[in-house]
Structures are given as C-alpha cells and as structure tokens.
Amino acid sequence: MKNTLLLFVYTLVTQIITAQNINLQISDSETKESIEFATVLLPEYKKSFVSNEKGIFMVDPNKYKLPLKVIVEQFGFEKKEITLQNNTTAYTIFLDPAIEVLQEIIIPPANAKIVERTYGRTNEGSGKIQGQMNRFDNENKDSGAEFGLIIKTSNHLKKLKKVHWHINGITFKRAIFNLQFYEVENNKPTKRIPHSEINFSINENQKGWLVLNTENKDIYLDGTKKIAAILKVQKIEFSKGKNEGYIIMNVGAATSNIMTLRSNIYEGWESGPMNFPFYITVDSYE
Structure with missing residues (x-):
C-alpha cells in the first residue's frame, strides 16, 4: 500500500512538472x-x-x-x-x-557562354583521417549547430545545379539539415544570400555521396569569389535506446575551401585550414 501511494505521488508530481512546460x-x-x-x-x-x-x-x-x-x-x-x-x-x-x-529575380545574360563547373572539395579523401562532427546529445540536438565550407569560386554569375556531400556514416537514426549560402569576409560567413529553402534529411543508412538536385530552385550566386556553404542542423532523432550520435566524414588539411562552424547563433564562427568532401556543381555564365 505504501509503495503504491509513493508511486501515485511520484506520477502526480511528474505530471505537474510536465504540465508546466x-x-x-x-x-x-x-x-x-x-x-x-x-x-x-x-x-x-x-x-x-x-x-x-x-x-x-x-x-x-x-x-x-x-x-x-x-x-x-x-x-x-x-x-x-x-x-x-x-x-x-x-x-x-x-x-x-x-x-x-526576398530572393532576387535574376535573368542570366542571353549571349553568355554557359560552362558547367564544380567548386569545393571533390575527392573523398584517403580514409585515413576521419572526423566526427559535433557530438549530438539531448542538450545540443536542438541548438541549430552549423558547419560548412568556405569555397573559392569565380567572379561569374552562377546557377546552382547540384550539391554533393560525402558521408562515411552517421550514428543516429535521422537528421534534417538546411543548406544556406553566405557571403564571406575574413574567411568567415557574414551576410546570408537570399535563396529558396533547401531542407533535406539523412538517415542511419546514409553512406557515400549524397547528391541534392537544386536546378529547379533557380538559385543564383553572383560574382563573389568566396562563398560559404553552411549546413544547419534542424532536427536530430536518435536510435532506440541511445541519446547521442555523430556524423563521420573524411577530413583533411587545406589551404583553400576551409571549414567553418559554430555551435549556436551566439557563438562566433570558427574557421580553420581543414575541409571535408563537399562541392557544388553550377552553370557558370561567362
């Protein structure tokens, strides 16, 4: 009887605390x-x-x-x-x-030569150096952590066609990301470039190259020689019985296309001479 009463009191207190959210x-x-x-x-x-x-x-x-x-x-x-x-x-x-x-309406020059080009790191890497991106747990899974590459491009108008990201594996059940492009100053993202939303998900079976087709979104990148392609974590779902997880990728030293990241919006961007397999395919108007 005593144990039953204690269980009832505990359940009632838990419900009250939950109701206060x-x-x-x-x-x-x-x-x-x-x-x-x-x-x-x-x-x-x-x-x-x-x-x-x-x-x-x-x-x-x-x-x-x-x-x-x-x-x-x-x-x-x-x-x-x-x-x-x-x-x-x-x-x-x-x-x-x-x-x-709002996203600008851009009309490409009619007489321009269109050349398909890629920018970023296109090789998967040696496989000898693997990096675990932020450890995601119940404390930071909703924090909106961001990471990505600062990519050297060209001074031509470019239409984004595809985005490529190589992943060695993930240790959680599922994640939803948002891809954003930024202008760059002093090797750090500054002003976000207006464009339609790019949300996508990956799951525990994701390995190899993930390819996002963005041609129908009409996203144009201007003549900025450096842009930041930033992946923002929107949602993390852990596997049953687990409360943490990682994204595993090949990372390497770099003098160009460097990595940048921040754990939440109140932290400054940290950029360093490392990169991971990530690149964009564009139609360049030249």
Whole structure:
C-alpha cells in the first residue's frame, strides 16, 4: 500500500512538472501556417534552439527562469520578441514576412557562354583521417549547430545545379539539415544570400555521396569569389535506446575551401585550414 501511494505521488508530481512546460507555436502572420524550423533565442542565457517541423518548441521553466525573454526569427521574416510569464503555458507567435530579404529575380545574360563547373572539395579523401562532427546529445540536438565550407569560386554569375556531400556514416537514426549560402569576409560567413529553402534529411543508412538536385530552385550566386556553404542542423532523432550520435566524414588539411562552424547563433564562427568532401556543381555564365 505504501509503495503504491509513493508511486501515485511520484506520477502526480511528474505530471505537474510536465504540465508546466511552455508551448510556443510559431506561425506566419499572413497565411497562419506554421513556420518549420524557426530559430528560438534565449538571450539572457545565450542559448539558441530550433523549433520542430510543425513550428513548435517547448520551453522548460524549471531550467529557464520566468519571466523569460524570447526572440523568434526565421530567414524571410521579421524577428519578434516576447516575454514568457508565469501564468501562461501556451503562446502563438506570428512572424511577419520581411520583403527586403526576398530572393532576387535574376535573368542570366542571353549571349553568355554557359560552362558547367564544380567548386569545393571533390575527392573523398584517403580514409585515413576521419572526423566526427559535433557530438549530438539531448542538450545540443536542438541548438541549430552549423558547419560548412568556405569555397573559392569565380567572379561569374552562377546557377546552382547540384550539391554533393560525402558521408562515411552517421550514428543516429535521422537528421534534417538546411543548406544556406553566405557571403564571406575574413574567411568567415557574414551576410546570408537570399535563396529558396533547401531542407533535406539523412538517415542511419546514409553512406557515400549524397547528391541534392537544386536546378529547379533557380538559385543564383553572383560574382563573389568566396562563398560559404553552411549546413544547419534542424532536427536530430536518435536510435532506440541511445541519446547521442555523430556524423563521420573524411577530413583533411587545406589551404583553400576551409571549414567553418559554430555551435549556436551566439557563438562566433570558427574557421580553420581543414575541409571535408563537399562541392557544388553550377552553370557558370561567362
């Protein structure tokens, strides 16, 4: 009887704690549709997170003290700041579309010669040096970690056709990534280049070259000689019975096409003379 009572009390307390979690629903103010993988910032704690594919993110007030300032942002929308209070457990946050960051309409020159070119690291590597990218666990799987390559290109207008990424293996069940392109200064990403979203997933069976066909997205890269191709972690799902995982790739020393990364949006980009097998195929207008 005593054990049963203790179990009942424990279950009741657990339910109360769970019920205190604050639910954020992030949606488009015009369409009222959910905004998938929006960035949720907690500036007082210098933490960043990513909502799920339904635009939902749960805040644990036992971990982050209320009242709590929250900033929500997504590329293509105006950021919004709210303060979570003790007496509210659910918020619907509407983001307004930002006209000034919409993708430009680019018309390639009619008389230009079109040459297919590749930029980045096209070889898989020797296999002797393998790198494990960020260790993903329950603490950082929603942090929106980013990594990628700073790629030397050319000064011609380029239309993105394909993206190639070689993976030796992953030790989690599934992950969703977003590919973003940035302008570069001092070997670090700066301003994001406006383009349509490129979301894709990989799973535990992923090995070898992953090829993303982007030709129908009409993504153009201008004459910038260096661009940053950044992979942002949107979601990690661990295998049953596990709570951590890695991406395994061949890495190597490099003087060009160098690696860059940051663990969350509040950290500065770190760039170094290493790279991994990743390249883009483009139509170059010359």
